[in-house]
Amino acid sequence: MNINLKKVSIIGDETKAYKFIEELMGKNPVFVCTIASTKTAMVPGITVAGASPEIVKYTPPADAELIYYGECKCISGIPATPDGKPTPAIITLSALRLANIPLFIVDAGCEVKPHIPYISIGIPSPGDNIKNGKALDRDVVEKAMNYAEIIGKNFAKIADYLVLGESIPAGTTTALGVLMSLGIDARGKVSSSMPDNPHEIKNKVVEEGMKVAGIKIGSLKDDPIGAISTLGDPMMVSVVGMTLGAAQKIPVILAGGTQMAAIVALISRIRSDILRNVAIGTTKYIVEDKTSNIGWLINQSASIPIFGADPGLSESKKEGLKAYAYGFVREGVGAGGATLAAMLKSNGKITTDMIRDEIEKNYEKIVESRLKSYIHKYLHND
Amino acid sequence: MNINLKKVSIIGDETKAYKFIEELMGKNPVFVCTIASTKTAMVPGITVAGASPEIVKYTPPADAELIYYGECKCISGIPATPDGKPTPAIITLSALRLANIPLFIVDAGCEVKPHIPYISIGIPSPGDNIKNGKALDRDVVEKAMNYAEIIGKNFAKIADYLVLGESIPAGTTTALGVLMSLGIDARGKVSSSMPDNPHEIKNKVVEEGMKVAGIKIGSLKDDPIGAISTLGDPMMVSVVGMTLGAAQKIPVILAGGTQMAAIVALISRIRSDILRNVAIGTTKYIVEDKTSNIGWLINQSASIPIFGADPGLSESKKEGLKAYAYGFVREGVGAGGATLAAMLKSNGKITTDMIRDEIEKNYEKIVESRLKSYIHKYLHND
Numbered sequence: 001m002n003i004n005l006k007k008v009s010i011i012g013d014e015t016k017a018y019k020f021i022e023e024l025m026g027k028n029p030v031f032v033c034t035i036a037s038t039k040t041a042m043v044p045g046i047t048v049a050g051a052s053p054e055i056v057k058y059t060p061p062a063d064a065e066l067i068y069y070g071e072c073k074c075i076s077g078i079p080a081t082p083d084g085k086p087t088p089a090i091i092t093l094s095a096l097r098l099a100n101i102p103l104f105i106v107d108a109g110c111e112v113k114p115h116i117p118y119i120s121i122g123i124p125s126p127g128d129n130i131k132n133g134k135a136l137d138r139d140v141v142e143k144a145m146n147y148a149e150i151i152g153k154n155f156a157k158i159a160d161y162l163v164l165g166e167s168i169p170a171g172t173t174t175a176l177g178v179l180m181s182l183g184i185d186a187r188g189k190v191s192s193s194m195p196d197n198p199h200e201i202k203n204k205v206v207e208e209g210m211k212v213a214g215i216k217i218g219s220l221k222d223d224p225i226g227a228i229s230t231l232g233d234p235m236m237v238s239v240v241g242m243t244l245g246a247a248q249k250i251p252v253i254l255a256g257g258t259q260m261a262a263i264v265a266l267i268s269r270i271r272s273d274i275l276r277n278v279a280i281g282t283t284k285y286i287v288e289d290k291t292s293n294i295g296w297l298i299n300q301s302a303s304i305p306i307f308g309a310d311p312g313l314s315e316s317k318k319e320g321l322k323a324y325a326y327g328f329v330r331e332g333v334g335a336g337g338a339t340l341a342a343m344l345k346s347n348g349k350i351t352t353d354m355i356r357d358e359i360e361k362n363y364e365k366i367v368e369s370r371l372k373s374y375i376h377k378y379l380h381n382d
Numbered sequence: 383m384n385i386n387l388k389k390v391s392i393i394g395d396e397t398k399a400y401k402f403i404e405e406l407m408g409k410n411p412v413f414v415c416t417i418a419s420t421k422t423a424m425v426p427g428i429t430v431a432g433a434s435p436e437i438v439k440y441t442p443p444a445d446a447e448l449i450y451y452g453e454c455k456c457i458s459g460i461p462a463t464p465d466g467k468p469t470p471a472i473i474t475l476s477a478l479r480l481a482n483i484p485l486f487i488v489d490a491g492c493e494v495k496p497h498i499p500y501i502s503i504g505i506p507s508p509g510d511n512i513k514n515g516k517a518l519d520r521d522v523v524e525k526a527m528n529y530a531e532i533i534g535k536n537f538a539k540i541a542d543y544l545v546l547g548e549s550i551p552a553g554t555t556t557a558l559g560v561l562m563s564l565g566i567d568a569r570g571k572v573s574s575s576m577p578d579n580p581h582e583i584k585n586k587v588v589e590e591g592m593k594v595a596g597i598k599i600g601s602l603k604d605d606p607i608g609a610i611s612t613l614g615d616p617m618m619v620s621v622v623g624m625t626l627g628a629a630q631k632i633p634v635i636l637a638g639g640t641q642m643a644a645i646v647a648l649i650s651r652i653r654s655d656i657l658r659n660v661a662i663g664t665t666k667y668i669v670e671d672k673t674s675n676i677g678w679l680i681n682q683s684a685s686i687p688i689f690g691a692d693p694g695l696s697e698s699k700k701e702g703l704k705a706y707a708y709g710f711v712r713e714g715v716g717a718g719g720a721t722l723a724a725m726l727k728s729n730g731k732i733t734t735d736m737i738r739d740e741i742e743k744n745y746e747k748i749v750e751s752r753l754k755s756y757i758h759k760y761l762h763n764d
Contacts, residue, residue: 009739028539028540029541068532100539101539102536102537102539102540103536104536107502115525116529116532117501117502117503117504117529117530117532118501118502119499119500119501119502120489120500120501120502121499122497122499135579143497147498147499148499150450150498151499152483154484154486155483155484157410157482157483158410158412158484158540159540159542189485379575
């Protein structure tokens with residue numbers, strides 16, 4: 001194996017994991033990023049996927065624009081946390097470009113539409129706030145999942161494997177909701193983009209939602225569509241559907257953190273046999289996160305490999321990027337899966353160091369040059 | 383060469399054509415069908431792409447549904463001419479399924495949206511009636527063409543070649559408009575889905591449009607975007623854009639009849655060098671049509687191969703299908719290009735006879751079984 005596996009943390013059966021990864025070496029993936037919104041993101045303190053609550057709705061389209069163009073169109077600058085940590089889309093952008101990986105965006109009901117071409121799967125609007133015990137109409141979920149399955153099937157005819165990322169603020173809360181309703185007590189185990197994981201807020205939202213919906217832990221264990229409709233979000237519809245469509249034929253890497261535990265739980269209750277062709281591709285920062293537990297979460301549904309790729313930010317010269325290694329942001333927009341796919345596609349020729357260099361180059365171009373021009377402008381206006 | 387070239391008519395330099403086709407043998411294409419509407423289709427007598435003028439707007443989405451599902455969702459039955467000749471989408475469906483060719487739909491501003499997943503390129507509404515001298519806003523054309531180019535670029539990373547089909551009623555009239563404004567006098571040379579090609583109506587619409595827009599033949603010869611905005615349609619934006627994005631890297635087969643002459647003319651004025659990687663894939667019925675002249679039309683812009691594939695309908699047992707060989711319908715929804723691609727992908731193992739058998743099987747399942755059930759119902763209600 002050419003790829004330096006020291007740079008990829010593995011959870012689960014290592015032999016199975018190596019076998020999964022070996023079969024993808026040098027092959028051609030397609031990266032599909034699903035962008036979506038849930039009104040759950042409006043709950044105060046639940047997410048920092050945006051510099052302020054009012055602009056969280058711009059984060060998914062801005063992320064999608066960033067990975068396509070290397071810059072955002074619907075906002076100036078790029079999505080960031082309130083204290084300025086940049087979106088993980090900057091990792092995704094860097095990995096996809098280095099490895100020349102084709103990219104498609106699925107819109108699964110964004111409040112703000114991106115300035116890019118996208119695949120529509122017929123979800124007309126964002127998911128509702130799950131604290132009210134309702135996320136999506138059941139018939140919308142069923143129809144859109146069928147559409148996503150068609151997309152997955154068609155990509156499976158040309159791609160060697162799929163890498164499925166996502167951008168949906170508050171997605172770990174809806175993941176918690178779905179996991180709970182399916183019977184997996186995920187409280188205290190889903191991750192966050194903050195070092196101080198606001199588990200209490202997430203738990204409270206989900207508990208309220210369950211109360212309103214009149215359900216208990218496990219009430220929907222035999223009704224995955226019901227779980228999404230009640231406490232889930234539209235991103236799940238897309239990623240579950242595409243996986244169902246593709247993984248019958250080709251491997252699928254679910255590129256995300258603990259949110260993907262909800263995806264795996266849902267699939268295990270719809271068509272569990274296809275999970276043999278599914279793995280999790282996330283960042284080292286998620287795998288090593290002490291405030292969440294992806295291994296435990298996934299294991300409640302299936303024994304599949306979990307890969308934690310290292311984009312090398314612990315050694316970054318840039319403070320905003322180095323913060324990833326200290327519990328900020330950690331993952332999102334398929335950053336970890338894109339990093340893994342870049343390494344795999346290049347047969348290990350693309351290394352952690354190369355990815356970090358590319359990320360820093362993009363950070364300088366996109367973030368720092370803007371800061372400089374602001375400062376310049378400010379000084380001249382002064 | 384395994385493919386039986388007797389079944390593929392060729393116009394243009396045969397050596398060049400054989401070379402083009404040889405490189406695609408056994409390779410994996412992606413078929414992308416653009417669906418769109420133009421209000422030009424409301425001009426009485428201009429199109430029979432629909433059983434009556436009121437339902438012409440359902441034809442593009444219904445065609446797209448048919449090739450995805452083998453049945454339509456937005457209408458009962460399938461699109462047909464007023465006298466019952468079925469949509470060419472039945473050929474496309476048969477060819478794509480036989481050869482297991484992946485399929486994607488681009489919505490370039492359909493009046494009615496299809497019940498399928500589709501790629502949006504940001505065209506918000508149908509093209510205007512060109513008799514009023516205006517088809518689309520220039521900035522919409524520019525933005526959407528850029529989106530389509532991104533889509534083409536990304537498909538070019540995974541597909542060996544692209545086959546680009548279309549469904550837009552009245553598309554030969556807008557093609558005439560664009561050709562005229564670019565300086566190609568196409569009057570009497572564009573094809574029709576009727577044996578009695580209504581050239582007079584098409585010419586009149588285009589002449590009126592040119593008058594209102596204040597242009598003459600060739601006025602827009604150096605302004606292809608202006609030609610689309612003034613006398614074109616939104617399908618052109620998509621197909622030109624995808625070709626620009628893909629043909630730098632992989633071959634592109636423009637799957638259509640004389641409408642594709644407008645596409646070639648536009649590309650020759652935007653980035654003519656990429657036409658070395660472009661060919662026309664249409665049906666034998668277009669190549670042999672005495673009421674139009676695809677060879678002459680294409681040759682005004684470029685010397686590229688024109689392939690006329692034979693879906694074998696002249697020997698069909700079904701009158702509705704046999705009509706194709708007698709000047710009805712002839713082409714559409716990429717039928718000819720899909721037929722060619724099925725033959726190429728299978729290294730010639732899929733023959734004209736097999737395609738006709740598959741078309742007849744689908745015709746029985748989709749068209750005749752419906753008729754039978756209607757008759758049955760009618761008798762029992764009587």
